[in-house]
Amino acid sequence: xxxxxxxxxxxxxxxxxxxxxxxxxxxxxxxxxxxxxxxxxxxxxxxxxxxxxxxxxxxxxxxxxxxxxxxxxxxxxxxxxxxxxxxxxxxxxxxxxxxxxxxxxxxxxxxxxxxxxxxxxxxxxxxxxxxxxxxxxxxxxxxxxxxxxxxxxxxxxxxxxxxxxxxxxxxxxxxxxxxxxxxxxxxxxxxxxxxxxxxxxxxxxxxxxxxxxxxxxxxxxxxxxxxxxxxxxxxxxxxxxxxxxxxxxxxxxxxxxxxxxxxxxxxxxxxxxxxxxxxxxxxxxxxxxxxxxxxxxxxxxxxxxxxxxxxxx
Amino acid sequence: xxxxxxxxxxxxxxxxxxxxxxxxxxxxxxxxxxxxxxxxxxxxxxxxxxxxxxxxxxxxxxxxxxxxxxxxxxxxxxxxxxxxxxxxxxxxxxxxxxxxxxxxxxxxxxxxxxxxxxxxxxxxxxxxxxxxxxxxxxxxxxxxxxxxxxxxxxxxxxxxxxxxxxxxxxxxxxxxxxxxxxxxxxxxxxxxxxxxxxxxxxxxxxxxxxxxxxxxxxxxxxxxxxxxxxxxxxxxxxxxxxxxxxxxxxxxxxxxxxxxxxxxxxxxxxxxxxxxxxxxxxxxxxxxxxxxx
Numbered sequence: 001x002x003x004x005x006x007x008x009x010x011x012x013x014x015x016x017x018x019x020x021x022x023x024x025x026x027x028x029x030x031x032x033x034x035x036x037x038x039x040x041x042x043x044x045x046x047x048x049x050x051x052x053x054x055x056x057x058x059x060x061x062x063x064x065x066x067x068x069x070x071x072x073x074x075x076x077x078x079x080x081x082x083x084x085x086x087x088x089x090x091x092x093x094x095x096x097x098x099x100x101x102x103x104x105x106x107x108x109x110x111x112x113x114x115x116x117x118x119x120x121x122x123x124x125x126x127x128x129x130x131x132x133x134x135x136x137x138x139x140x141x142x143x144x145x146x147x148x149x150x151x152x153x154x155x156x157x158x159x160x161x162x163x164x165x166x167x168x169x170x171x172x173x174x175x176x177x178x179x180x181x182x183x184x185x186x187x188x189x190x191x192x193x194x195x196x197x198x199x200x201x202x203x204x205x206x207x208x209x210x211x212x213x214x215x216x217x218x219x220x221x222x223x224x225x226x227x228x229x230x231x232x233x234x235x236x237x238x239x240x241x242x243x244x245x246x247x248x249x250x251x252x253x254x255x256x257x258x259x260x261x262x263x264x265x266x267x268x269x270x271x272x273x274x275x276x277x278x279x280x281x282x283x284x285x286x287x288x289x290x291x292x293x294x295x296x297x298x299x300x301x302x303x304x305x306x307x308x309x310x311x312x313x
Numbered sequence: 314x315x316x317x318x319x320x321x322x323x324x325x326x327x328x329x330x331x332x333x334x335x336x337x338x339x340x341x342x343x344x345x346x347x348x349x350x351x352x353x354x355x356x357x358x359x360x361x362x363x364x365x366x367x368x369x370x371x372x373x374x375x376x377x378x379x380x381x382x383x384x385x386x387x388x389x390x391x392x393x394x395x396x397x398x399x400x401x402x403x404x405x406x407x408x409x410x411x412x413x414x415x416x417x418x419x420x421x422x423x424x425x426x427x428x429x430x431x432x433x434x435x436x437x438x439x440x441x442x443x444x445x446x447x448x449x450x451x452x453x454x455x456x457x458x459x460x461x462x463x464x465x466x467x468x469x470x471x472x473x474x475x476x477x478x479x480x481x482x483x484x485x486x487x488x489x490x491x492x493x494x495x496x497x498x499x500x501x502x503x504x505x506x507x508x509x510x511x512x513x514x515x516x517x518x519x520x521x522x523x524x525x526x527x528x529x530x531x532x533x534x535x536x537x538x539x540x541x542x543x544x545x546x547x548x549x550x551x552x553x554x555x556x557x558x559x560x561x562x563x564x565x566x567x568x569x570x571x572x573x574x575x576x577x578x579x580x581x582x583x584x585x586x587x588x589x590x591x592x593x594x595x596x597x598x599x600x601x602x603x604x605x606x
Binding site: 017018021023024025027028030031032034035037038039040041042043044045046048059104107108110111115116118119120121122123124125126127128129130131132133135136137139140141143145146147148150151180184185188189192212237244245249265268269272278281282284285286288289292293296297 | 321322325326328329332333335336337339340342343346354355357358359360402405406408409412415416417421424425428430431432433434435436437438439440441446457458460461466490491492495516520521522523538539541542545570573574577580581584585588589592595596597
C-alpha cells in the first residue's frame with residue numbers, strides 16, 4: 001500500500017515532467033483529439049450492434065437485444081456468401097499480385113536500360129485511375145448492346161453474354177481488374193528493393209559461374225524476402241477488408257451478380273444506405289473488425305516466431 | 314551489366330511490350346469512345362478506332378459546363394486545403410513520435426497505430442459524421458475524415474527517426490523553443506518526406522469518391538469523382554428504364570454516350586499527365602512505409 005503523500009508526490013513528479021515537455025504535448029494534441037473523435041469515440045457506437053436500433057430513440061435509448069443481430073446475420077445465407085467472397089477474392093489477389101509483381105520486377109532487372117523507364121511509367125498508370133473511372137472502362141467493355149465484348153461476340157457469330165446479369169464470369173473478371181490496376185505499383189516496389197541489393201553479390205556469383213536463374217532464386221528472392229513478407233502480412237491482415245471500389249463500381253452494383261460479387265464492405269454500405277437494419281449492419285461491421293484484428297495479430301505472431309526482424313512490431 | 318542484344322533480352326522486351334499494350338488498351342477504349350460520333354456508338358458500339366473522328370461528346374459537355382466546373386472547384390479546394398492541413402498534422406505527429414526523449418512516446422505510438430488494426434467499422438463512423446458532428450453535405454465532410462492517416466505518420470516518423478538527435482540537443486542548448494526548432498530546423502530537413510507524403514495525401518483527396526458517396530447529397534459540394542459516378546449511374550438509370558421515364562424527364566438534358574466518355578476523359582485525364590512525373594515518390598514512399606522503425 002502506497003502512502004498518500006508518496007502517491008501525491010508521484011503525481012507531482014508526473015505533472016512536472018509534463019510541464020517540461022509541454023510543447024511536445026501540445027504538438028501531439030491535434031492528433032490525440034482527432035483520433036479520439038474519429039477512431040475511439042466510434043468504438044462506443046459499437047453498442048448499436050447489440051441493440052435493436054431505432055432512429056427516434058437514438059444509440060443509447062434503443063433497447064438491448066443481446067446477440068440477436070449476430071444470430072440473425074449468421075443464420076442468413078448472405079453471411080456465408082459475403083464472407084466466402086471476401087476471403088477467396090482477397091486470397092487470390094494476394095497470391096496473384098505477389099507472384100506476378102515479383103516476376104515482373106526480376107524481369108525488369110534483366111533488361112536494365114533506357115527502355116525500362118517507359119515500361120515503369122506504363123505499369124504505374126492504372127494506379128492513378130480511381131475505381132469510378134475504371135468503372136467507365138468496364139462499362140465500355142461489358143455494356144449490353146454496345147460493349148466491346150458484345151460487338152466481338154456478334155462479329156464472331158456467337159450469342160452475346162449479358163455480363164451484368166451473369167454471375168459466373170465475375171470470379172474471373174474481378175481478379176483481372178485487380179491485377180491490371182495493382183500489379184504495376186507492386187512490381188515497382190519490388191524493383192526498387194532489387195536496386196537496393198548491393199551489386200557485389202551478383203558480381204561474385206557471376207564470377208563463380210551462376211546462371212540467371214540461380215541469380216534470381218539464390219540472391220534476388222532471398223534478399224527481397226523481408227519486403228515480400230511484410231507486404232504479404234499486411235495484405236493477409238486485411239484479408240477481411242475488401243476493396244470497396246472494385247466490388248462496387250466494376251460490377252456496377254448489379255443485383256444479379258451479388259452471389260459472386262458481393263463482399264462484406266459492399267454489403268455493409270448497401271445496408272447502411274438503404275437504412276434496412278442498422279443494428280445488424282453494425283454487427284456485421286464488428287464481425288469484420290474483430291476477425292480482421294485477430295488475423296493481423298496472429299499473422300504478426302507467426303512471423304515473429306519465424307524471424308523476429310521481419311515482424312511488424 | 315552486359316548490354317549486348319540477346320535472345321533472352323529480346324523475349325523479355327517482347328513480354329513488356331505485350332503487357333504495356335494490355336495495360337493501355339482498356340484506357341484507350343474510353344479515349345476512343347469519347348471521340349466517336351453518337352450515331353456510330355448507337356449503331357456499332359465502342360471500338361478501339363472510331364470510323365470517323367468526332368468532337369461531339371466534348372461539345373456537349375462544354376455547352377453546359379456548370380456541373381463540371383463546380384466539381385473541379387470542389388475537388389481543387391478539398392485537395393489544397395486538405396493537403397495543407399493534413400501534412401502539418403502528419404508532420405507534427407510524426408515528429409513527436411520520432412523524439413526518443415518524449416516521455417509519452419510509447420503510449421502515443423500505440424494510441425495512433427492501434428487504429429490501423431482495429432476500427433469500429435462503417436456504421437458508427439457514419440453516425441458520428443451525420444448525427445453528432447452534423448457535417449453531412451458540407452465541405453468539411455470531404456476534408457476532415459482524412460486529416461490524419463497513421464500510414465503517412467509512419468512514413469514521416471520513419472524519415473525523422475534518421476535525423477541526428479544531437480541536432481535537437483544543440484538546438485536546445487542554443488535556447489531554441491520546441492516550436493521554433495520544429496518549423497525552422499526539422500521541417501526544412503524533412504523536405505523529401507514532406508514532398509512524398511504531400512503527394513500521397515493530395516492524390517488521396519483528388520481521387521476520392523468514398524466520402525462524397527457517403528456524405529454528399531446536394532449539388533453544391535459534389536466532387537469530381539462523385540460527379541463521374543453520378544453521371545454514369547444516371548445514364549444507366551435512363552437507359553434501363555427509358556420506357557418509364559419517357560416524358561417525365563427531359564432526355565436531351567442528359568449527356569449522350571460519347572459525352573459520358575468525354576466527361577471521364579476531362580475528369581481523369583489531366584492528372585494522368587501530372588502524377589506520373591512523381592512516380593519515384595509514390596514508390597519510395599511505399600517502401601519507406603513498409604519498413605519497421
